[in-house]
Amino acid sequence: MTTALRYTLFALFLALSWVLSGCSSTKTVPEGDALFAGYSVKVNDEEDSSKRGPALETELSNTVRPKPNASILGLRPKLWIHNAFYTKKEKGLKHWIQTKLGEPPVLLSEVDTASINEVMRARLHNRGYFYNTVQSDTTIKKKKATIQWNATVHEPYRLRNIAYTLSDSLPIHTEIKKMQPNSLLKEGEPYDLDKMIAERARIDQALKNKGYFYFAPTMLIFSADTTVGSKGVDVVLRLKNDAPSPALRSYxxxxxxxxxxxxxxxxxxxxxxxxxxxxxxxxxxxxxxxxxxxxxxxxxxxxxxxxxxxxxxxxxxxxxxxxxxxxxxxxxxxxxxxxxxxxxxxxxEMKKSLRAEAQMVTKSNNLAGPGVTVSFRNRNAFKGSEMLTLNLTGRFENQVGGQRVVSTAESPEENPVGLSSYELGVQTSLSFPRLVAPFNLPNLRSAYVPHTRITLGYNFLNRVQFFQMNSFNASYGYTWRPKQTITHELTPINLQYVRLGKQTDEFMKILETNPFLRSSFEEQFIIGSIYQHTFSTLSLENKTHQFFNATSLDVSGNLLGAVQSLLGSEKRDDAADPPVPARTIFGQPYSQYTRLENDFRYYLNFSKTSQLATRLIAGVGYPYGNSLTMPYVKQFSIGGPNSIRAFRARSIGPGTYNVPDSLATSFFDQVGDIKLEANVEYRFPIFGFFRGAVFLDAGNIWLINETYNANGSLDKPKFKASNLFQELAVGTGFGLRVDIDFFVIRFDLGIPVRVPYGPEGDRFALNDFRFGFKPKPGEHGMVLNIAIGYPF
Structure with missing residues (x-):
């Protein structure tokens, strides 16, 4: 089947669905009634100098009850499900689908236009339009009804004088008078009842912070005089005469x-x-x-x-x-x-808990296997609300498809067993709900508990056909939030040690032909510090615009290098004759680098379930002094379910590098020193707890320095700013999410648009696109990502 035929059939399917939906939407509408199919609100503000028509239309639209059945591109999926599975029985599968996934038709008889007209007029009155008109016009066609509301407003009444008529007999009167300069009410602005209510709440809040425990906003009264002429309003604020005496006293x-x-x-x-x-x-x-x-x-x-x-x-x-x-x-x-x-x-809280989680992971590189995590928690380890956590993890992966390839063979060699890998780890952490330091620190006046964290862990990784690796880590750090939108994380002590164990002949041959990879796997200490600053407004509800920005700085080896320089130790110099080796600690070389990364996100919220989400990630790692390359665990990678979803994890770059077939399934993921990634995703509701998304991802990773093979030929190119946009990988796609508030399962289908590793001028992947997940050689296929939670 050709690509053109597939698109044609898909378009016909959508058209047929639209026709069937339209024909069946009125199936269960009673005779003499109609489906409430939609409405609109128009405000005529030609005589209103404030020109608040669009805002008024939005406010008045929110007063319409009930709302029509939810629709997407003219289709009403929940109504269609209700009608398709309609049954009078109150049990059974059809009844469950009809009631749980479907939605009954919203009927015209349920819309009380007279009451809605009154509500709209009252809303306009509260905005200063004391004389307004609201009318509704209903149109019925083929048992579908639409309603048009038309409101006409004139120049609003405006505040002329604002007075706080309070005596000086009690201290509370003086306190309220002091608050008048910061009043939300301004002379010359349109009369607005909501602002008056907000002003009462503002005064109440200020009094609550001055000891007036029993005071309430309802003890304040606004009086408005509209008889002063010229559409002016004089507003007077006073205390209720019958306000109880305890409410007028500070405590x-x-x-x-x-x-x-x-x-x-x-x-x-x-x-x-x-x-x-x-x-x-x-x-x-x-x-x-x-x-x-x-x-x-x-x-x-x-x-x-x-x-x-x-x-x-x-x-x-x-x-x-x-x-x-x-x-x-x-x-x-x-x-x-x-x-x-x-x-x-x-x-x-329950002091101790034990939890076990089982996982089954399937990756797009044909690796799959089970995993288990056992967690123990003690929430009050030393009678100071310390959180002690112990995690034991085990994972196994095996290549369930594809080929195992040896590095020296001219052609791939079939292996029925395939690649296998298993991982065992233990991680323990102790979190103190306070800042623990050798010197006294001031108590932070913040609503958020500061934390001191100590971690210690060990991980054993066995790539059966290649190598074994032992990893140790330890850290000591602080986390504190001075306010809701800002978080600081400082880890002054961050230690990591990676040591290769048993290595196979195949793996050693690969390292011999790839000096860059060999350098990345060198046994070395990472001894440094990490600082991260996070600014986020995501916790602020009902915001149209939300922002998130996390900047992290990771440095290693600088302090140790400075101390050794003062003690007269020579710096590493590979060009010297003889070469000066890397400096060591406990007989092992240590890494020296600076790594900077910034993650910026912007969210435009159209509604509670409709959102445009964007992300831009930029990062750079620079090795120097004691290191020729960044440690493998600190290098950047790109691709996968939370990155560029049209490509499998860690399968892009660096730059235009095209991984040889001999390494395509050998665990050596592609990494780099520089990263740039951009994502745009539109999220929208479908029905119930089902959400949809369309997305566009782009990015790549690069190396700071070129790398060469053992024979001196160029292996991987370095970053060039002039080639930046030509070397971006681009992918698009769409997704389905099951969002049950506290839990989200995500299915994203990625489609490659542009590949950076193709010949220049031939990188547009859609020219060779093929529907399916196993494309033929020379073609590009789809990638299915299954994950928990949203990608960003």
Whole structure:
């Protein structure tokens, strides 16, 4: 079947689906009624100088209830499912599909246009259009109804004078008057009820931080006078006359009780109270010691009650791994009428847990196999809410298809066993909910718990036909968030040691012919530091524009090199006669490099389920001094389910490099010193928990220096800025995602558009594209990526 015929059949299928959907959409609509197929809202603002028509149309559109059945390109898939599986039975498979995956037709009889007209008029009134008109016009054709709403507005009423009429009899009046210069209401702006409500909330929030615990926004009243003429409004703010006296008084904190082992229906017994730094700690220190709780408290005896300090305390204590729930309550002191007693209730989390996860991994390079991870957690290891984690992992992979190729053969040799690999690892980490250092550090006034992490791990990798590798790692670092959008991660001590074990003759022959690969696999220490700064607004809800930017700096060997230089040690010099070898520590050479990477993302949210997501990654690693190449584990790679999805993982580059057939399935993934990647993805709803996506990915990796084979011929080219765009790999595709809020399964089908390793002028992959996952030699096929979570 030719490509043109496939496209023709696909187009006919879409057209047929559209026709069938249109014919069946009114199948279950009762006689005398119609399907509510759509609506529009038009605001005539020709006489309105504020020209808020588009914003008003959006606001009024949101008042229409019910909404028509969801549609995509004119199709209503959920309605089609309902009609196709319609049954009067209340059980069975058809009933389940009809009710769970389908959606009944939204009928015209369910739309109360008169009530909606009134709601729209009220919304316009709240925006300062005290005299407005709203009309609706219904059109019915072939049992489908559409409604057109038309609203006409004139010049809005505007604020002329704004006054806070408050006496000076109580301190609260003075406090409110001080807030008027920062009022949300401005003279000359259109009358807006929502702004008045927001102004009351602003004043309430400010008073809450000044001790007015019992105050509420409803105790403030706005009065509007529209009789002043010239479409002006005079607004007056005052306190309610019947506001209760406790709400008009500022309070201070008296006694603070901390129940650090609270369970429901506990009775508070002061006989078990432990006094610590002015706090009443209940019942004892058998679970978490008081000295580790107090740094998270921002309410103190004799301090003025503050809602800000209240939220800060709850958030900080909730971040402790030893606790599941934290609640902070207040009661008026029985002896002091201007004092509040604070009660902090902390419910412990399950202290220890054991979890096992089984995985089955299938890769596009014909490698597949099972994996298992066993995790043990202790959320309160040393009575300070320390998190102790121990992970044991095991994975096995075997080549289930393709060929095993030896490096010296002119033609591939079939091997029924194929390549095999297994990996065993143990990783332990200890996280302290505080900054642990040899010197005193100030307590961060932040809602987020700072952490100190210590990690130690070992990994054994056995590429059965090639080599065995032992990897050790250890680190000591800090994580802290001064505010919601910024995170700092500093790892002053980062140690890694990689040591090759048993090596086969095949592997050694490959290293002999590839000096660059041999250098990457050299036994060496990585001794350095890592810093990462992250700015993210993804946690801020209901934002149209969201940003994420993570910048990381990874350096190794500089401090050690400087110390050895001061001690008179010679620098590495391969050009000297005789060559000066690399400096060592504990008899092994160490890496010296600087690695910088930046990950920038921008999200444009059209709705809660519709989004345009973009990403740009740029990174560079530069070896120097004691190293000729970047360590293999620190080099960049590209391709795969979270990268350029039209190419398998680590299969692109560096530059125009085309991996020889003799290495195509030998585990030696393609890596480089420079990385550039860009992604654009449009995500949209289909129906229910099904989401769709179309995407475009581009990028590549490059080397800073050219590499040569043992015979002196060029193996891999180096980066040239002038060739940047000509050497980009480009892929597109579409995806289906099953998004169940807390869990996302992703299926992305990648289609290569441009390959960097083809001859110049012949890199457009669609010229040789073939539907399917196993293209013939010289052709390009599709890549199916199955993953958990979104790619970015």
């Amino acid at each position: 201070k904190i008296d006694d603070i009780f901390i129940n650090a082992n609270f369970v429901l229906n506990d009775s508070l017994s002061v006989s078990d109270t432990l006094r610590f730094e002015g706090y009443n700690y209940i019942p004892n220190e058998n679970y978490v010691r008081a000295k580790h709780i107090v740094p998270g408290l921002f309410v103190a005896k004799d301090s003025v009650y503050s809602r800000r300090n209240h939220l800060l305390t709850v958030s900080r204590l909730s971040g402790l791994s030893a606790y599941k729930f934290v609640n902070l309550q207040y009661e008026r002191d029985t002896l002091k009428e201007d004092r509040l007693d604070a009660f902090i209730y902390m419910t412990p």
